[in-house]
Amino acid sequence: VPGETNEGATHAAAAADRPSRRRSAVVAAAVVLAAIGGGSLGARGVATDLATARDLHGGRYVGSGACAPCHPDHTASWRRTFHRTMTQDASDARAVLGAFDGRALEYGGITARMIRDGERHVIEIDGVQHVVDRTVGSRRDQQYLERRDDGTWWRLPVAWDVEEERFFHMNAAFLTPDPAALDARRVERADFDRHVARWNDNCVFCHNVAADPGLGAGGARFETEVAELGVACEACHGPGSEHVARNRDPIRRYWLHAGEAPDPTIVSPARLDPSRSADVCGRCHGQRITDDVGAFLAHGDPFVPGDDLALYSSPLWHDTPLGDREGAFAARFWADGTPRLTAYEYQGLLQSRCASEASLTCTDCHSMHDGDPRGQLRPARTGDAMCAGACHTELASEAAARAHARHDDVRCVDCHMPRIVYGIRGVHRSHRIDVPSALENARAGRTDACSLCHLESTAGDGDPAWADALAGDPIERAVVLAAIGRDEAPGRRDARLGLLVSAMRDDPYPALRHIAWRALRSVASDRALAPSLFTSTDPAPDRARAIDVITALLAEPVSPPDPALAAELRARAAEIAIEIGE
Amino acid sequence: MTALERSRRGCRRFGWLTLAAWATFGLVLESLHGLKLAEYLDDPLARELLVLAHAHGVGLALVVLAFGEAGAPLFSEAGDGGTSLVLRAGALTIPLAFGLSAIDHPEGDPNALIWMVPVGAILVIAALARTALAALRS
Numbered sequence: 001v002p003g004e005t006n007e008g009a010t011h012a013a014a015a016a017d018r019p020s021r022r023r024s025a026v027v028a029a030a031v032v033l034a035a036i037g038g039g040s041l042g043a044r045g046v047a048t049d050l051a052t053a054r055d056l057h058g059g060r061y062v063g064s065g066a067c068a069p070c071h072p073d074h075t076a077s078w079r080r081t082f083h084r085t086m087t088q089d090a091s092d093a094r095a096v097l098g099a100f101d102g103r104a105l106e107y108g109g110i111t112a113r114m115i116r117d118g119e120r121h122v123i124e125i126d127g128v129q130h131v132v133d134r135t136v137g138s139r140r141d142q143q144y145l146e147r148r149d150d151g152t153w154w155r156l157p158v159a160w161d162v163e164e165e166r167f168f169h170m171n172a173a174f175l176t177p178d179p180a181a182l183d184a185r186r187v188e189r190a191d192f193d194r195h196v197a198r199w200n201d202n203c204v205f206c207h208n209v210a211a212d213p214g215l216g217a218g219g220a221r222f223e224t225e226v227a228e229l230g231v232a233c234e235a236c237h238g239p240g241s242e243h244v245a246r247n248r249d250p251i252r253r254y255w256l257h258a259g260e261a262p263d264p265t266i267v268s269p270a271r272l273d274p275s276r277s278a279d280v281c282g283r284c285h286g287q288r289i290t291d292d293v294g295a296f297l298a299h300g301d302p303f304v305p306g307d308d309l310a311l312y313s314s315p316l317w318h319d320t321p322l323g324d325r326e327g328a329f330a331a332r333f334w335a336d337g338t339p340r341l342t343a344y345e346y347q348g349l350l351q352s353r354c355a356s357e358a359s360l361t362c363t364d365c366h367s368m369h370d371g372d373p374r375g376q377l378r379p380a381r382t383g384d385a386m387c388a389g390a391c392h393t394e395l396a397s398e399a400a401a402r403a404h405a406r407h408d409d410v411r412c413v414d415c416h417m418p419r420i421v422y423g424i425r426g427v428h429r430s431h432r433i434d435v436p437s438a439l440e441n442a443r444a445g446r447t448d449a450c451s452l453c454h455l456e457s458t459a460g461d462g463d464p465a466w467a468d469a470l471a472g473d474p475i476e477r478a479v480v481l482a483a484i485g486r487d488e489a490p491g492r493r494d495a496r497l498g499l500l501v502s503a504m505r506d507d508p509y510p511a512l513r514h515i516a517w518r519a520l521r522s523v524a525s526d527r528a529l530a531p532s533l534f535t536s537t538d539p540a541p542d543r544a545r546a547i548d549v550i551t552a553l554l555a556e557p558v559s560p561p562d563p564a565l566a567a568e569l570r571a572r573a574a575e576i577a578i579e580i581g582e
Numbered sequence: 583m584t585a586l587e588r589s590r591r592g593c594r595r596f597g598w599l600t601l602a603a604w605a606t607f608g609l610v611l612e613s614l615h616g617l618k619l620a621e622y623l624d625d626p627l628a629r630e631l632l633v634l635a636h637a638h639g640v641g642l643a644l645v646v647l648a649f650g651e652a653g654a655p656l657f658s659e660a661g662d663g664g665t666s667l668v669l670r671a672g673a674l675t676i677p678l679a680f681g682l683s684a685i686d687h688p689e690g691d692p693n694a695l696i697w698m699v700p701v702g703a704i705l706v707i708a709a710l711a712r713t714a715l716a717a718l719r720s
Contacts, residue, residue: 028705
């Protein structure tokens, strides 16, 4: 029967095929066992490796380009930040924000002209060309560095205001008064170059990764090197060469993916204890001083993320001496020791009970990889969620928060982190988180949170708070002038405009005149006044003319303070120059 | 039905079925591109893995079809000693491992299912090696 024959043949063939299938199964089992054995050995090696602590000092820096292939999301989120663009090579046309289109900036009779020479950006001052080699900053302003033949970079005296889209003279960024000959348009070149500063031993430390000024013996020459321009991955995570090399091993990577174990070849600030985590930020956001400046200038800052910052340097405080100079830094602090300049946020945090009693650290509110690059607040911690969502849960409900504040429309930070800190041409929030007390603050000579809104109320000296716009020292004036411009400041609009106009005309500090102008534009935001209508570094007659134009455009009452009162208040103003960080 | 016929039938069924499935998957990927779906476009690694799944799925389906028509006859009537099964197992494992490893993957790496790709690759290579030997012996 044909069918029977076929079936028989099939069975015979199947029987003949069985040993072959068995061989296949044995080979497959051997392959699987070999893979499992190899994997186990590899895993044991990885476990030992991960349990071995590392000293990252002396590690080689590899640059953010080496991080990107494995950390594309973190790289992308970092690339959005202003940290990345803190220092850039000007040969990259995208780096230069300023309009080098031939426009000029005159200051005290000296003219700077910003031009292009082929691909190069040039600032021409008194006929001498200064080629922009690097840029510093990109958020509020951008400063420009020139490279000289001796290997040093120098900050040029003209910078770009990013928001206002115009150049400004650097004298308008620092808290020093006008030079004597400004109104006569005969400013000395030394005054024009007052804030021309050497990059190699100043800005280099905080605006780059692993800066080594390389100052030679006897201070002869700088051989400055940085691992990467700008604030990049390894500024916060430490040198990454071993991390990159070790994690080429896929078993190691997947071991780390699967578990919670930290990788000892790199620093994750999120895994550090709060103090060490704050040290990573405090290294730059808290001005410091070291006992061995020579070593820093010769070899750079030995700090590596994860270190105790105090091993190498100490934060500047109100009473920190500079050599035998007592009180050298006192003007940078309110009388109660609260910092009143930016780049002292670390000191503010250390002074806060939130940090000393509740382990608050920078990354509780800020994130380097999330949120709006302006401020880099964690998205989940914006608004009052920053406080009430984290520790002060008893204030989470709106009713409880209102009852606590006794105000309907204030945020936690308005009272506990008031805007009493001067930064370049702006006023910012204090990072000393504390309880506002008008009397205590007045006794300590510190503008308090309440007065920033209640400008009409009298402070400890019996004057209304707004009087400090004329009578205070430069930072008190800056703080109050900025407060006058904010919406929460009540009071007659004509009086607020009048105070601001008065400061724009008569304050001897160009930085404060600029803050007053910004505040005026804010008060009169319905008028859309162009920033270029007023230049704070212009001579007094020019400023007066500009103010006439502005008041005409305002077309509303502007009521400056009584001249006699204004003169009396100005006579009480403390005209001190406040060094910032140079 | 002989072992050879069973092997060829299995290869045809597997090959055409998976070819249709992975080709359709390719159409889905093109649609995601066309519709500019952010979840797809914003994750380059996942996108690469899904494309690899599509490409390997289609390519290996063709290999299985080719094996059924031109590879299986190289073995004796007694059968191919499991070569067809090993090939199909590999041809299924590789694209699935690529595709599934795109789901909820850690930053910079596919998820752990990617480890199944080399397993599948060993299966495919073993099957191809056995077929090559059979071709040399024939």
